[in-house]
Amino acid sequence: MRPDQEVAFSKVKDLSPSSKQVNLIAKVVQVGEKRRIESKFGSSRDLCEAVVGDETGTVILSLWDGQIGQAGEGDVLQVNNGYVTLVRGHMRLNVGKYGSFVKSEQGIPDVNKTNDLSASEHESPPRESRGGFGGGGFGGGRSSYGGGPPRERRDRGRRSF
Numbered sequence: 001m002r003p004d005q006e007v008a009f010s011k012v013k014d015l016s017p018s019s020k021q022v023n024l025i026a027k028v029v030q031v032g033e034k035r036r037i038e039s040k041f042g043s044s045r046d047l048c049e050a051v052v053g054d055e056t057g058t059v060i061l062s063l064w065d066g067q068i069g070q071a072g073e074g075d076v077l078q079v080n081n082g083y084v085t086l087v088r089g090h091m092r093l094n095v096g097k098y099g100s101f102v103k104s105e106q107g108i109p110d111v112n113k114t115n116d117l118s119a120s121e122h123e124s125p126p127r128e129s130r131g132g133f134g135g136g137g138f139g140g141g142r143s144s145y146g147g148g149p150p151r152e153r154r155d156r157g158r159r160s161f
Contacts, residue, residue, distance in 0.1 A: 007080075013056035013115060015084055017091055017122045022082040024093070026052035026061075027108040028075045034068055052077060052093070054108055057115030059084075061093045071101070078104040089121040 009023050030051040037047045048068045052061045061079075063071065071077055081099035085092050095101055 011056040019084040024079045053111040059093050060118040076104045077101045090118050
């Protein structure tokens with residue numbers, strides 16, 4: 001983003017499970033305990049979840065490793081280039097490696113705690129196909145070995161059984 005470009009900030013109520021490139025100003029309402037998360041690949045990372053919000057609602061912000069401790073209750077944060085993920089069907093705002101957050105001087109006097117976006121459950125969107133050998137699943141249709149309905153034979157009476 002160019003320095004002379006104006007940034008459009010979203011409101012918490014406008015976030016959806018597919019939100020990307022999120023720019024948001026929100027107040028930290030609550031910071032949870034730091035915990036260690038083991039990945040399926042054997043590595044582990046620290047995670048801390050903070051509830052952030054504005055006058056339109058709240059959402060959980062995931063803070064990872066070096067981000068932990070940079071935000072405290074009552075701080076107003078400016079999230080730049082964040083994104084939303086679903087964790088067990090519930091929305092989480094993430095900063096990620098291409099995003100950032102900084103403390104902001106902008107005031108948010110009241111946070112609407114009744115509209116908690118992370119409380120409602122969402123269905124995970126279907127994953128995009130990344131190519132490979134057609135169809136997936138068992139059988140795979142006509143293009144795979146062993147799948148699909150039997151072909152109609154055109155023996156025209158030439159075969160004897």
